[in-house]
Amino acid sequence: MDFELKTMSLAAARTERCDLLVLLVGEGFEPAQDALSALAALALKQGDLKTSAASMLQCYAPPTVAARRVVLLGSGKGSPAELRKAALALAPLFKAGKTLKRAAFIFAQAPAQEALGALVRSLAQASYVYTTTKGKAEPRTLARVTLGVPQAAPLRAAFDAAVGVVVGVEFAREWANRPANHATPTLLGEAARSLARQGLIRCKLHGPEQVAKLGMGAFLAVAQGSAEPLRFIELHYQGAARSEAPVVLVGKGITFDAGGISIKPAAGMDEMKFDMGGAASVLGTFRALAELKPRINVVGLIPSCENLPGGKAVKPGDVVTSMSGQTIEILNTDAEGRLVLCDALEYARRFKPAAVVDLATLTGACVIALGGVRSGLFANDEELAARLQAAGEAALDPCWRMPLDEDYGEGLKSAFADVANVAGREAGAVTAAKFLQRFVGDFPWAHLDIAGTAWKSGAAKGATGRPVGLLVHYLLGLAESAPGAQRRK
Structure with missing residues (x-):
């Protein structure tokens, strides 16, 4: 969908030719001498x-x-949250009208930058339709949206950023929504390779042999039960000097999670195609970076495979050696996300990162704790945590800080390896984060557990594209706070 921002008065809006004209009327509305004002x-x-x-x-x-x-x-x-609520209320209208191709949204009062951005993102969310694997589905009909504001120039940067986020979110939603047979690790790798055609992005794909040479024994263990070959996806966005340390984003890419030998219940297992929501968000963030071209360096790492109960599948009680050299007793094969992530986190060290952020649909415990409203945030660095929290609030993609006390790691002790991959039921999201922390080293690190926010169940089943908005706001904030920073033209 194309968005357009232009200066437009209420009087001029009267002559705007479109299928739908929406006049946003807020508190303090004062009518002018025009037809729309009189109607309102x-x-x-x-x-x-x-x-x-x-x-x-x-x-x-x-x-x-x-x-x-x-x-x-x-x-x-006119707050961002109120404009989002208003835009989402139009969703039935967008999806019911086959002749609704062009719409115009006119502000009776000048919006704040954050509010305009929220409206753009929410309109895209409200009109999104998944059609890739539907034979007779009606595609999204709304093709162009014009935003009319009293003065466009002061809002241009916020508008461009919001459109970039929309492009990234929709890329993430597309890949997360695809069924597992249409989003295998190989196809996910091809999606990453397609991003290299956008400019400033390079892609490198590692197959099973390369992953074995790297010593990623934990990642290999998860993949060994599936006939689908794994992929370790490596993306590089270079918007700044090569000497500038990158931010590394690590996304869990389990394209289907049956739980392995510790198999999941059949009810709801179809939703385990969404277990690559972290990977989809990394892809979506890079798509947004290609659009916005901020002066920052970013590396994306996606360990991608399936977790199935095949004849060669890893068994409960098996001990594997991770890339870091630490041995892991796999007590539960359904706690596989942390196994693929720990090797990717070790690999991230080679880039001497300014910060590492991993994101994963990691634990049901986080869903119990925070529901679908906020992602769980764990961090070993106060500044990084504060930046991510602020970015989430600005993007209406919020997270909530969770603890990392050392005592939570006690349950991960093993009699047969350096560490077990699970502890008990209590504080499951925290103990999962404590496991990952063992592989981080001394660089600033944050873990986002997006199990409750990356997709919705029920009648609204589907991927949300979260936390692409949070990540893009975080990265743009870093780029804009750097000395002499400005966005590439």
Whole structure:
């Protein structure tokens, strides 16, 4: 979907030719001498419209207005959260109208930069339709959205950033939504390779032989039960000087997780195609970087494989040697995400990173703790944690800081290896993070457990594209705070 930002008065909006014209009416609305203002003022006076977020009044072919349909939409105080709520209220309208191809959103009052960005991201979310593996599905019909504001120039940077996030989020949603037979490790590698055509991005794919030579015994153990060959995906975005230390993003890429020998229950197992949500988010973030071209260096690492109960599958009680040299007793083969991540974290050391952020649909325990609202954040560095939390709030993609006390690691002790891959049921998200921390070293590191936020179940089943928004805001913030930083043109 294409977005356009332009300066537009309410009087000029009257002549905007589109299938849908949405007038955002917030608190403090003062009507001018034009047809749209008069319509909104009358609706407010009669009580048919309120300025509270998502209050809505639809009109068809009102006189003197060029648009076929007009919606008066309450936007509250114009906060990012209220504009998101207002935009999402339009989702049924977007998906029901086959003739809705072009829409215009007009602000009665000038929006803040953060609010404009929230509206762009939310409109994309509300109109998104997955069609890749549907034979007769109707594609997204809304092809172009114009945002009319009193003055476009001061909002241009925020608008461009939001559009870049949208491109990345939709790339992530596309790959996370694909069934496992349409998103194998090999196909995920090809998706990564396609990003290298966007400019400033290089891609390197490691197969089973290369992974074995690297000594990634934990990663290999997870993959050995599947006939699908694993892929270790390595992406490089170079927007700054080569001498500048990169941020490394590590995404869990389990394209299907049956649990291995510790097999999962059949009910709901289809959703385990989403277990590569971390990998999809890394891909989506790189797609956004290609769009926005910030002056920063970023490395993406994706260990990708399937976790199946085949005849060669790793067994509970087996001991494997990780790339770091630490031995791991695999007490539960369904705790496989931490096994592929630990080798990728060790590999990340070679880049002498400024920071490492791993993201994974890692534990059901995090879903119990935080639900689908906030991702779980674990970090060994206060500045990194603060930046990620601030980025999440700005992107409406929030996370919540979780503990990493040393005492939580006691349950990972093993009589037969250096460490076990699971502890008990208590604090499962924390003990998983403590396992990963053993492989981090002394660089700033954060772990985002996105098991509750990367996808939705039920009637709204599907990938959310989170936490691409958080990651892009974090990276743009780093780029903009660097000395002499500016975005590439």
